[in-house]
Amino acid sequence: MPQIEERKGIGRTVAIVLLVVFTVIYLFPLFYVVNTSFRPWAQIKEYPPKLMFEPSIGSYIRIFTARTGFPPNDQPTQAEVEEMEWYERIVYKGTNEQIVRMGDLPKRYMNSLVIVLLSTGITIILGTLAAYGFSRFKVKGKDDWLFFILSTRMIPPVVVVIPVFLLYRNIGLNDTHIGLILLYTAFNVSFAVWVMKGFLDEIPIEYEEAAMVDGYSRFEAFRKIVLPQAVTGIAATAVFCFIFAWNEYAFAFLLTRNTAQTVPAWLPYQMGVLGYDWGAAAAGSVLFLIPAMVFTILLRKHLVRGISFGAVRK
C-alpha cells in the first residue's frame, strides 16, 4: 500500500509540474504584452529586454490620443513644460510629442462592442430558434438543410472577402455597423445552429410535453422549460461567437475605414514619430483583451459544463 501511495504522490507531482510548465508557456505572450504596455518609451525596443523597470502609463496615454511631434525649432520652454497637464508631460518626455486631440480608440472600441454584442445576440436568438425547430419538429429534408447550414462554414471566410467587398460596395454596406453585424451573424449562425441543436437534443422532449399538458403553449414551454435548461449551451455558444467576432480581422480591415471600424482593424495603425509604436500597440492589445476575458469569466461556470456536455451523461 505505501508503495501505491508513493507512486500516486509522484504522479501528482509530475502532473503539477507539467501543468505549471504549460501554464507558463501559454501565459508568457500575454505577460509579455502586458509587460511591454507598461514599459517606458525608451526601453520598449531595448535589446535584450529588461523585465524589471519603472512602469509607465505612457503607452496607454498614447493609444488614447492623437499627437504631433514638436518641431526641432519650437521646443516647449521649461515654463511651458511645467504648465502642461500630467499626461501631456508624460508624452512629451517620452516621445517629444504634443497631444492634439482625443484619439480614435474609444470610438473604435464602442464600434467593436456594439457590433460584436449585437451580432452575438442575434446569432444566439436565430441559432437557438432554428436549432429548436430542427431538434423538435419534422422538417422536410432536415438532414439536407443541416448540411447546407454547415456547408456555409466550409470555405474559409477570407476566400469570400473580395466578393463580399464588391457586394457591400454595391449595396452601400461598406463601413457600416449593420454590414459587419450581418456578416458576423451569417458566419456564426451556422455554428450556433449546430451546437445548440446538440444541446437541445439532449433535453428530453417529455419536459415540454409535460408543460404543454400542464396548460402552457409550446412557446411558453420553450421559454420556461427549455431555455433555462439550455443556458449552459447558450453560454458556451455565445462565448465562441463573441470571441470569433471580437477577434475577426480580415473583413473588418477590408470593409471598414472609419465609421464602423473595429479595434482589430484599427490597432495596427499605431505609428509614432519614431516609427511603429509597439508600446501603444501593446497597450491597445491589453485593453482589447479585457472584454473577451470578462465575458468568458462571467460565463465560465456554464462554459466548463457546456464544453464537456456531450461527453458526460446527466
Next chain:
Amino acid sequence: MANIKLESLTKRFDDVPALDSINIEVQDKEFFVLLGPTGAGKTTMLRCVSGLEKPEEGTIRIDGEDVGEVSIAARDVAFVFQYYTLYPHMTVRENLEFPLRSRLRRYEQAKIDRRVEEVAEILHITRLLDRKSVHLSGGEMQRVGIGRAIVRQPKVFLMDEPLSNLDAKLREEMRAELARLHYQLGSTFFYVTHDQTEAMTMGDRIAVMHEGTIKQIGTPQDIYYKPADTFVAKFVGSPPINLIEGTLKDGNLSLSGGQMICCPTEEQLKALESAGKDKVIFGIRPEDILITQEEGDSNSFPMNVYFNQSMGAEDILNLKSDDLILQATVAPNLDIQVGQTVYANFQMDYAHLFDVDTTKRIG
C-alpha cells in the same frame, strides 16, 4: 371529472398503423387500464387523448366534447410520464406550482399554496417541498410527478407506465398508493401498462391491446377467466396458460396427436358444435391442472416432472410427456421430486377452447 370516448381512432407512423380503428369508452371515475406488450400502441393512444399526437382518423370525446381541435393545454388532462419529467431547474414546490401558474388558470398565490400543501400531504412529500427536484430518488420523483398531475384537479388522468422505472418493492407500494389515490380523488384514470399485475390489481376494467387493435375489454375477471383469444389468454396470467392443439372426435377432445383424450363439458361441446369446428386450441391455466400421485377419475394423465421452480408460496412444475410440456402450479408442501411421474388432472370447467384459425374464443 369526465368520461373519455374514442371512436374509430386511427393513427399511422409512416404508413405503419399504430392504432387501427380503436373504439373505447372510459366511464366517469373509472380506473381503466390499457394493457399490452411493447409496441402495441398503448402510449400512442394515450398521447392522442392528451393531444400530444394527432390521430389521422376518428374522434376523441372528453366529457362529451370533441377535442380534435382543442389545444393540448385546454384539454385539461393530466399526464404522468414513464420517465420522471420533473423540471430539473425547479424545486419540488415550483414543480407542483407550475401547472397552477398557467395562464389558463390564474390562481391567487394563497390558493396555489393551499393546493400544493394539500397534494404534498396526500402524497407524503411535504418534507421534500424545498428540495431541488434533481436530488430526489426515483420513487420520490414519481410521487412528485403524480403530485403535479393531481394538483390542478384535471378532468382525467392519463398515466403512461408511471411505475415501470421503479424497483419491484417500490412498485408494489406505489400500486397500492395509486389505487388509494383513485379511490380518494374519485376521478377518471386512464392507465397504460405492460405489467399484468398492475392491470389486474388496479383496473376496474382492462383493455388488452396488440399491434394497434383492441383484443378484449372487460373486468380483470373477464379477462382472466374468459380471454377473448389466445393472445389475451397468453398475455395475462403468470406462469402463462398452457395451449395445446386438439381435435374433436366423437364428443371427446384428442390433444397433442391423441396423447390425451379428455371429455369437454356439455357447455363446451355445445359451443364447439355451434362453432362447427373440430380443430381447436385447448387452453388450461397452470392452476387449473390438479396434480395427484394417483390417477384421477377422468381427464387424468400421467406426466413426468422434469423441472420444479419453487416460488415460495407455490411451486411451478414443468411436466413432460413425450414432446408435450405443460406447467402446473401446486402447493409447495406436496413433496414432488424431479423425475417422478404424477397425474395431471385437467379441471375441464376452467378450460378454454379457441378457434385454431382465428384464435378467437369458442368456449
